Amino acid sequence: MKLAPNYREIEGKSTGFRVLLGGLGLLAALAFGAFLYMEHSGHYVTGMTNQIVWGMPHVFAIFLIVAASGALNVASIGTVFGKSLYKPLGRLSGLLAIALLLGGLMVLVLDLGHPDRLIVAMTYYNFKSIFAWNIILYNGFLAVTIVYLWFMMERKMNRYYRAAGTVAFVWRLILTTGTGSIFGWLVARSAYDMAMLAPMFIIMSFAFGLAIFILVLMAAYSWTGRPLGDAVLFRLKNLLGVFIAAVLYFVMVYHLSNLYATEHHGVERFILMDGGIYTQLFWIVQILIGSLLPLAMVYHPTIGKSRPAIATASLLVIIGGMAQVYVLLIGGQAYPLEIFPGYEVTSSFHDGVVNSYSPSIWEITLGVGGVAVALLVVTIAIRVLRFLPVSLADDAVDPHAAKAD
């Protein structure tokens, strides 16, 4: 028998809902204030320099954009790969993908030197630039995912939704390839210049997006008192474990490839051994706290079945992911350009030295604002439209899956 889950808006009348809305709204407003201040003054009030040209806002923006494409995975697994357990989660998955992308793009645009020229970015295209392609891919992703959601939610269009889901799935793979290639195609910098960054970003998106999805799902169901069964949750956390391991594999191959080539020994030594904050972030936050610990937690026979532990593991994946993007992005710029291989270099323009970066409060506020806007979009959307099934209890989701589990 085919199941038809019953979707319903959340009630949204509790104090908790208003506090959540108010808190997120406040963070978004603060971010807007930080943006106005940075734009009015110029970027001298930020931590960015001519050495570290992409700072904390880019860390947030890239994390959110990567996570956005990954958040759509849950819907894709249901639609494209026909796993019925995931189908009731499809609407939230699509919504989260749109919301995270909006949050990330907001941060990216508001950190431009000329955000007022957004129209220029939309009308002048250099088609050799992967950045220009990304602008098209981001906008297209929003459009494709909105259509996908519409086909999912509108009964009359239901018969086309598998096609729309397939288009969205392919589009998201291309989009994350584009985001990874923003770095992978930077031939001049030792930390980048590797085609492997594109698939690595895709697998990173799987992990980051799913971790956020699990947290949002758990929060939404717990705060609204709707049932969320173990069948769904355990399936998701097991999948998260696979994705964490896959990211670890890609990180390992990335560093091993660099370590094999003598020309990259300098940058590898910097990230893995002498890089100070970057080395600590890599080993302690990205690898230990952000990968190995959550991996052990989700697969542990008893801890892995505890809901607080699953939520904590998801949170750790997010923290580890932020650290990963920070190390790649800021660490990759902190390591000096190799303009004169074999030479020690000194100049008035910080050639040959490790560049320092300390993010300003304005940049962090803008970045946090991107997260707030993403969550605000989700909160408002599930209040006004039918995104969440009334029940995700085991017997409501998929009796066969529940039995098998």
Place this chain on the structure above:
Amino acid sequence: MSDTSNRIDSARRAFLNKAGAAAGAAAIAPGVFLTTPAVARPADQPVSSEKRWGILVDTNKCASNCDACVTACKDENGWGSTEHHSSQEQQSQWIRKVEIRNRSTGFVATLPLMCQHCEHPPCVDVCPTGASFKRADGIVLVDKHICIGCRYCMMACPYKARSFIHEDLEDQLPWAPRGKGTVESCTLCVQRVDNDGTPACVEACSAENHNALVFGNLNDENSDISRELARAESIELRADLALNTGVRYRGI
């Protein structure tokens, strides 16, 4: 007597030499000038790819205690003392003196480093709006009107040649427009080059009698720079990237 005839003979020899050279030139190359006449390109005509501008930096002649090229660039283009709020790491530098020391041999050299005006500039490739562009004559510039300040070109440049303007600027020079929130770099003194001039750095180096910088048209095999490049070795920085830079270095 013999003195007089010797004088006449030498005068005649000189005359015949010149006449012969002139006749030879007329015979072998009618309509071709051995040296290009100095005629400034009219403002309403586009630049052409017949010329490709470049600079040869001879580090053997570059004095370690001299930064006349940097000072001249600041004066000519109005950067260096215009950013009052920005930290040292945030201030623009269009050209800088770099000291390099070979790790295994201890050999030390100094050289000016600026935009290398690549034939295949990575900054132009990555610019999403096309604000980063290369003129037909090889000069790489930023169109300040469509630069959105994304700074991807700064990520892509192998030479760290570009700077981002972190604050409002006042008293700008009309021939070197700059603007908060946009990226800038060496323009090869395009305002001078378009009027048959020489970049300020090159002029200053000559004025110091160092003559470490030679400027000219790389497409003209008779230009000073082409002859120098043909005469002795020179390298491109990051030659592995195959960017075919307009700025070349000798002695490192």
